[in-house]
Every structure is written in structure tokens, then in C-alpha cells.
Amino acid sequence: MHGLVLKAALLLGVLPLLQAAHNQRGLTSRADALVASTQAEIHQQFRPRLSREASIYFPPDPQFANATQRWSRFTEGNNAILVVPASTQDVATAVKMANQLRLPFLAVNGGHGTSSALKTIQRGVSINLRNFKQLQISQDGKSALIGGGAKTQEVINGLAAYGKVTATTNGGCTGMIGPALGGGFGRYMGYFGLVLDNIIDMTVVLANGDIKQVSATSNPDLYWGMKGAGMNFGIVTQANFKVYDFPTTHWVYAEFVYADAEHRLDAYFEAVNKINADSSQPKELGTLYSMYAIDPQYSSTDTQPIIRLQFSYAGTLEQAQPWLDIFMGLQPTSWWKNDSLLPTEIQPAAGQDIDSPICNRGTTWRLFPLGLKSYNITANREVYHLFKQFVTEHPEFKGSVVQFENYALQGVRAVDADSTAYPHRDDDILVSFAPVYSPSQTSDTIATDFANRARAMWHAGDAPGRNVTAYLNYANGDEGVEAIYGYESWRLERLRGLKGKYDPSNRFRFYNPIIA
Numbered sequence: 001m002h003g004l005v006l007k008a009a010l011l012l013g014v015l016p017l018l019q020a021a022h023n024q025r026g027l028t029s030r031a032d033a034l035v036a037s038t039q040a041e042i043h044q045q046f047r048p049r050l051s052r053e054a055s056i057y058f059p060p061d062p063q064f065a066n067a068t069q070r071w072s073r074f075t076e077g078n079n080a081i082l083v084v085p086a087s088t089q090d091v092a093t094a095v096k097m098a099n100q101l102r103l104p105f106l107a108v109n110g111g112h113g114t115s116s117a118l119k120t121i122q123r124g125v126s127i128n129l130r131n132f133k134q135l136q137i138s139q140d141g142k143s144a145l146i147g148g149g150a151k152t153q154e155v156i157n158g159l160a161a162y163g164k165v166t167a168t169t170n171g172g173c174t175g176m177i178g179p180a181l182g183g184g185f186g187r188y189m190g191y192f193g194l195v196l197d198n199i200i201d202m203t204v205v206l207a208n209g210d211i212k213q214v215s216a217t218s219n220p221d222l223y224w225g226m227k228g229a230g231m232n233f234g235i236v237t238q239a240n241f242k243v244y245d246f247p248t249t250h251w252v253y254a255e256f257v258y259a260d261a262e263h264r265l266d267a268y269f270e271a272v273n274k275i276n277a278d279s280s281q282p283k284e285l286g287t288l289y290s291m292y293a294i295d296p297q298y299s300s301t302d303t304q305p306i307i308r309l310q311f312s313y314a315g316t317l318e319q320a321q322p323w324l325d326i327f328m329g330l331q332p333t334s335w336w337k338n339d340s341l342l343p344t345e346i347q348p349a350a351g352q353d354i355d356s357p358i359c360n361r362g363t364t365w366r367l368f369p370l371g372l373k374s375y376n377i378t379a380n381r382e383v384y385h386l387f388k389q390f391v392t393e394h395p396e397f398k399g400s401v402v403q404f405e406n407y408a409l410q411g412v413r414a415v416d417a418d419s420t421a422y423p424h425r426d427d428d429i430l431v432s433f434a435p436v437y438s439p440s441q442t443s444d445t446i447a448t449d450f451a452n453r454a455r456a457m458w459h460a461g462d463a464p465g466r467n468v469t470a471y472l473n474y475a476n477g478d479e480g481v482e483a484i485y486g487y488e489s490w491r492l493e494r495l496r497g498l499k500g501k502y503d504p505s506n507r508f509r510f511y512n513p514i515i516a
Contacts, residue, residue: 042081046097053086053131067128070111070118072365073439077106077121077510084128088203088211088237091127095235096209098125099507106510107235109149109175114367115512116477129175132237137162141243143200148237150176153347153354160344164243167192167411170287172347173359177202177239181230182472183422185430187312187346190283190408191247196227196422197415198242204234207507225498228421229472229485231511232495233502246343248284251312252320253349254337256327258307259298264330265384268307269375271326276374276406279428283408285323287312292387292402298333303392305384305402306333310350363399364439368451368476371427371469375404376461383433383454390450396443399436402454405429421495423486424469431458432474451476475512484512 039058047056057064064082080103083094091107098105105125106118109132132147135158144166146155153172159165169179169186176195184195192198201215204226212234214223225233258264272288275281281288289312292305299306309327313320317339324337338349347353383402391398406429417425433454435447459468467487470479485495495514499506506515 042101046093049093049097050083050090051086054090055082055084057082057084067130068108068126069361070108070113071359071361072112072114073362074364074366074444075114075116075118077119078123079106079121079126080123081125082128083125084131086131088205091129091205091235091237092209092211094125094127095205095207095507099207099209101125104510105507107148109178110151110173111361112171112174113178113473113511114365115475115510117510117512121510127235129235129237134238135159137164137243138240143240144243145238145240146176148175148177148235148239151354152176152179156347157344159243160342163245165246165343166241166243167195167198169195170289170347170350170352171358172353172356177236178231179473180239181226181228181236183228183424184473185405185407185471187286187314187407188247189412190281190286190410191314192242192244193411193415194422196420197411199227200240200242202226202236202239204236206234207503207505221498222502224419225421225495225502228423229495229514231472232499232508232514234508248314249342250316250339251314251341251343251346252317252324252337252339253313253341253346254309254311254324254327254335256309256311256330256332257295257298257334258309258330259300259304259333261292261305261307261384264307265381266377267330268309269377269380271330272404272406273374275323275326276428279409279413281406281408283410284314284319285312286314286408288406290404290406292384293400294391294398302395302398303388305387305391311337312346312350364435364437364443366435366447366451366476367432367474368434368448368455369430369432369471369474370455370458370462371424371471372429372431372458373426373463373466374428376458379457379461380404382457382461386450386454386457387433394443394446396440397435397437397447400447401434401436403430403432403434405431421485421491423488423491424471427469427471430471430474448476448478452478472512477512481514485514 043056067082068079070076085091085094103125104121106121107127109129129149132149134147136145152168152174155176167188169184180195204212204214212219289310291308295306341349387402412425433451437443468483470483472484475484499514
């Protein structure tokens with residue numbers, strides 16, 4: 001094995017050159033021969049340890065390129081080996097292989113994470129979980145076993161076939177379980193809480209390749225940590241979730257556009273603050289998702305941001321009408337609604353299903369989040385003008401948005417804040433500056449500067465004395481451990497203790513790590 005480790009190191013030393021210039025004449029036949037022989041030896045050594053249905057790929061195989069491309073180019077590191085496992089044991093074998101070759105590894109499903117730590121993986125082993133798409137309803141109809149490679153829209157549609165639903169995120173193309181490990185925000189939060197609040201148990205592959213069953217009664221310390229900081233501790237190949245009968249069979253979805261945003265901004269956020277006063281947004285009003293954006297159809301100039309609102313209500317048009325009237329009263333430039341959507345139709349209506357353009361890969365998406373208690377209108381106006389300056393001075397960022405996310409919180413607040421590692425149950429609002437652009441180091445620097453200026457404006461306008469909080473699933477990674485994982489000393493000590501117990505070598509360090 002020592003000889004193979006050495007050969008693997010040699011392979012990885014020439015891999016960046018190979019990936020950058022494989023089709024150019026500059027690569028020598030000797031380098032090609034070294035790569036080919038080492039890849040063959042790795043395959044020969046480890047392929048027999050995997051199940052027949054599993055696969056190993058290397059660059060420049062097209063399968064490798066397709067499976068390792070991420071949603072945001074900013075987060076693409078450098079991978080040397082792709083393993084596509086077909087069983088939990090295969091995942092454990094892939095982890096042990098990476099350890100024996102002294103290579104970093106990263107498990108991937110949707111590939112939508114935006115943490116800057118993701119791009120630090122170099123010459124790694126990518127473990128693609130897409131084969132883990134199972135969904136099985138329990139005999140009593142109260143839970144469902146969901147695979148670690150299932151997409152959110154697949155889960156929604158699969159459960160709906162049984163007349164069931166669970167808490168999910170809004171993005172249909174994201175993985176189901178990955179976002180759950182960091183929280184999981186979505187339209188059913190008022191009913192069922194965060195996605196992680198609905199995890200009953202899970203199968204976890206640890207950093208040494210051991211397989212653990214994790215629940216409130218089996219490895220309960222790890223169960224606590226996985227629910228809110230799970231990216232630091234293991235790979236989840238499957239999990240049992242609570243499922244429920246539909247609280248409603250109809251949704252009302254509407255979109256409002258306010259093109260004269262500068263004149264509507266104050267009234268708009270005053271209205272949303274009233275709806276959300278004292279965390280009182282009704283559970284049926286699942287999502288008020290607003291954004292500043294440049295829209296050629298409505299922006300008076302190509303640097304004039306509009307306000308766009310996506311409105312989701314669980315119920316009939318008659319029940320939703322008083323809430324719709326609030327936003328109609330603000331005199332939108334344009335609006336439309338669909339008042340008879342099935343639960344499986346809400347994601348496509350909002351442009352958030354698997355086939356929506358938002359799911360396309362190949363550009364750079366970044367998120368710079370902040371949790372708030374309420375909207376400070378002066379701060380939102382400052383951010384509006386900052387965003388206008390951003391796209392005026394740097395036209396390459398015109399696809400960017402500023403996001404304002406309001407969810408019903410009754411289900412979230414019903415869970416004891418100390419019962420999971422998730423630290424931000426007191427936040428009422430999630431805002432984020434979201435630069436979108438073609439990959440460029442210069443653009444990376446510009447985006448970071450403007451985004452942090454926006455976050456400073458929001459924080460200055462937040463409730464006095466509140467700490468900066470950053471939602472783990474959105475966090476860029478520069479916010480600090482306390483902002484992401486909580487300021488309580490006991491909480492951080494507990495997380496660090498779990499890290500020392502379950503991952504003492506810090507193998508899971510590529511998504512906003514507790515220990516850098």
C-alpha cells in the first residue's frame with residue numbers, strides 16, 4: 001500500500017497540469033503513462049472492494065466531469081477520483097480508500113452548497129450519492145426512509161403519491177438530506193419546523209469508515225450534532241423522516257413586481273414587518289420571498305433594481321385574499337396568481353423545480369447571509385442603493401439578487417432550542433446578498449466587498465445588542481464559527497467535543513468547518 005500511496009502522490013502532482021492541458025501538445029507521453037498506470041493500479045486495488053453496481057472514474061472520463069461539476073463554479077475544488085457507490089458499505093469503502101491514499105474526500109448529492117471551504121479540497125475523492133434515491137413509506141404511514149441522494153422535488157412527488165408530506169426546502173433540485181443537516185428552510189416550517197426537526201434516525205458513515213445508526217437512543221450525542229452541524233461529522237446515506245397528511249390540498253401562489261422600488265420600498269417593508277410582528281406570520285402563509293433584482297422587462301434602466309415578491313399560501317383563494325390585498329394595496333407594476341395549485345405544483349410555479357433555469361450549472365453563485373429580527377427600513381434602503389451602485393459600476397453582476405426570506409415560524413419555535421445543534425431559532429428573517437457572475441478572481445474580490453458592506457448595513461439596523469448570525473447552509477465561511485454555530489459557550493464546547501470524538505483528524509472540513 002505504501003507504494004500505491006507514493007504513486008498516487010505522483011499522480012496528483014501532475015493532475016492539475018493534466019486537467020488544464022490534457023488536449024495540448026505540452027503533456028508528455030511519460031506523464032500520460034504515469035497517470036494511466038496509477039489510475040489503473042488504484043482501480044485494480046479498490047474496485048474489487050466495492051459492490052458490482054458501484055463505479056470508479058478518473059479524469060478525463062466524461063462521467064467524471066459531469067458528476068464533479070458543481071452548481072457554483074466558485075466552490076469547485078480539485079478532484080482526482082470519483083466514486084459512485086451503490087450501498088452504504090460502498091460509501092464506507094470509499095472513505096477508507098481515501099484515507100489509505102491520504103486523500104481528502106467529499107460526499108456530494110445536489111452540489112448546491114456555496115461555502116468557500118468547498119473550493120479548498122485539492123486532489124480529492126468525490127463520493128457521489130446519486131444512487132441513493134430510495135423513498136419508502138412505513139407501514140403506519142408516519143415516517144419515510146429517504147436516501148441520501150434523493151432530490152427535494154423527488155421526495156415531494158414521491159410522498160404525494162401516498163398522500164403524505166414532510167418539511168422540505170423550497171429548491172426542488174437541491175438534495176433532501178444535505179440541507180437538512182444545516183437546518184432546512186421551506187414552506188412548511190409553520191407546520192412542521194425545520195427539515196432537521198423531522199429526522200427520526202439516520203445511517204451515518206464516519207471519517208474512519210465506520211457505519212453508525214444514529215437516533216435519539218442510538219449515539220444520541222451524534223444525533224444532536226448531526227441536526228444543525230452534520231457536515232462536520234459524517235456522510236448520511238439514508239434517514240427516516242416524520243411524514244404527515246397534507247394540511248391542505250391547495251396552494252395559492254402569486255408574484256408581485258414593484259418596478260418603482262425606490263418609491264414603494266418603505267411601504268413594502270412596513271407591510272411585511274406588520275405581518276411578521278412578534279413572529280406572527282400565520283403558518284398558512286408559508287413563504288414571503290422578496291428580492292432586489294435587475295429585470296429587463298420591468299427595470300426602467302439596466303441599473304434600476306425592482307422588488308419582486310413570491311407569495312405562497314396553504315389554503316383557498318378566499319383564505320389567502322386578505323394577505324393578497326395587502327400587496328395589491330401597494331400598487332404593483334405587475335402581478336399574477338394561481339389559486340388552485342396542488343402541493344406538487346408549487347415548486348414549478350415558483351421556478352424552483354428540478355428543470356428550472358435556477359438549477360443550471362456553470363456560473364458563479366455566492367451567498368452572504370444574515371439573520372434578523374425585523375426589517376430596518378433605513379438599512380434596506382441603504383442596501384438598495386448599494387446594490388444599484390454594485391450593478392452600475394460592475395455590469396457583469398447584473399444577474400445578482402438581494403434576497404429577503406420570511407417564513408412562518410410556529411413549528412420552528414415549538415422545538416426546544418437546546419435539543420439540536422441548530423443555533424438560530426430566535427431569528428425571524430433571513431437576508432442575503434447573492435452575487436451571480438462568470439468565474440473570475442477579480443470578480444470574487446468585488447463581490448465579497450459589496451456583500452460584506454451590505455451585511456454591515458443590515459446588522460447596524462438590527463435590534464440593539466444582537467450578534468451577527470449566519471445560516472450554515474448559506475454561510476460564505478468568513479463570518480466566524482460563533483456566527484454560524486452559536487455564541488453559547490456550552491454549544492461550541494459540545495460541538496468541539498463531538499468533533500474530537502468522531503472526527504479527530506478533521507476529515508470533514510469542507511463545509512464551514514467547526515475546526516478550520
